[in-house]
Amino acid sequence: MSKELNLKTAAIEKISHLDYFNIAISVDCVIFGYDNKELKVLLIKSDLEEFAGLYSVLGDLVRPDEDLESASYRVLSERTGMEDVYLEQVHTFGGIGRHPSGRVITTAYYSLIDIKHHKFKLNHNELHWHSVNDIKKLAFDHKKILDKCLNRLREQVMEHPVVFNLLPEKFSLRELQDLYQAILDIDLDRRNFRKKIAIKDWLVDLNEMENDVPHRPGKLYALKKQHQRTSTNAVVMQ
Amino acid sequence: MSKELNLKTAAIEKISHLDYFNIAISVDCVIFGYDNKELKVLLIKSDLEEFAGLYSVLGDLVRPDEDLESASYRVLSERTGMEDVYLEQVHTFGGIGRHPSGRVITTAYYSLIDIKHHKFKLNHNELHWHSVNDIKKLAFDHKKILDKCLNRLREQVMEHPVVFNLLPEKFSLRELQDLYQAILDIDLDRRNFRKKIAIKDWLVDLNEMENDVPHRPGKLYALKKQHQRTSTNAVVMQ
């Protein structure tokens, strides 16, 4: 009773499946920044009437000739002018009602970028940084997407050196701790935090000190070269 | 210089994006089983000429009117006759050359099912269980998909009670340990394993003993009701 061996070519298969080429796929990039001891996320005002007044994360449809990663890098660089930034895929959202234009499935990525980056032109498009903690509602299912990306970020932050794009090249341990506290939304013990970071061996001591701080200056550190994460040396993290 | 407020309706947006509705999306289900102290995976012989002789994991195109999760449950139940089994989304693979029929992006899920399940009709379709350790090459990028799902399974197995679909309802701690060893592909210390499982509080002691074993019988346990994972009470795991 076994099925007959009935090979078909890909070309033939494609014809029989043409009906299915009726779903669009997009990428959405949850881009985190950090300023004033708060974790921020870059949002754009939705240009859909259905979501008038609401913000959404940055996304775009995937072009037929680009892969998912390229699409997410394109969104990132088109919107922020930044190249070569690490993006992490988080989850794909495929509910049927999630986009009013039709069937759009989206793959969510997160990324971390320096909020003070130069090429950045916030005024030209309705792009704004929002405090993650203040966000109650977004267009589409983007609140769910944001939450999932934030959870993933929190899971990874102590295991992998992912947060250093959010700091200047040289930073003190206090700045690093403030950043961790903003991301995790908890207080950390200073001595224990320093021990934990020291053990990871992520940092080089630059033998320099902070300037212009209204208190005793701290030592400056930088992320070791081998831990710098970019699109081109992306490390498999799990 | 700010952009004019220029809202468009979803309908209008759709027209301008029609070109993009040219990518198909599929789901691929990596279905793990367990037999003879080995972790297995359910594979089907590829019916594409391009991959003649190679196996692939179970997948199908997503229909325009079903969401991603429904599509993966459909694949699972069509192929195995099983309903109400937990599926975990792992990753979406979107390389441009990954499918010879055209642009197909796929979202991978894994699932664990009892290899001895009744409705199962292995002969009717070229469906076979393969030892995970023996698999060297698969059709498409399915080896990568399998590896990623296996990694995810290994990460979750000690943190969450995910493996119990692979065992009969009543099982001994030795059977459970053998299963963990097969999944993780390492040996575990018996006493430490039992302690670790006891702490999780996943099991009920049934006050029954094994029968028909050629050695001292062990106690039988079952997974507590509140930890049983099905499609309908799926627990958010991260």
Add this chain to the structure above:
DNA sequence: TCAAAAGTGTTGACTTTACACCCATGA
């Protein structure tokens, strides 16, 4: 009586947490 696996605790190594004092700087 033998073979096979069940069942069970302790010790040492390591990790994690909580916690307090003096120091350097700028205002």
Add this chain to the structure above:
DNA sequence: TCATGGGTGTAAAGTCAACACTTTTGA
């Protein structure tokens, strides 16, 4: 001299890994 944060160590609690002997059963 005050306010601010820098820099540092220790003790107690908890977790993890290694390890061996007696018991029960069927063959």
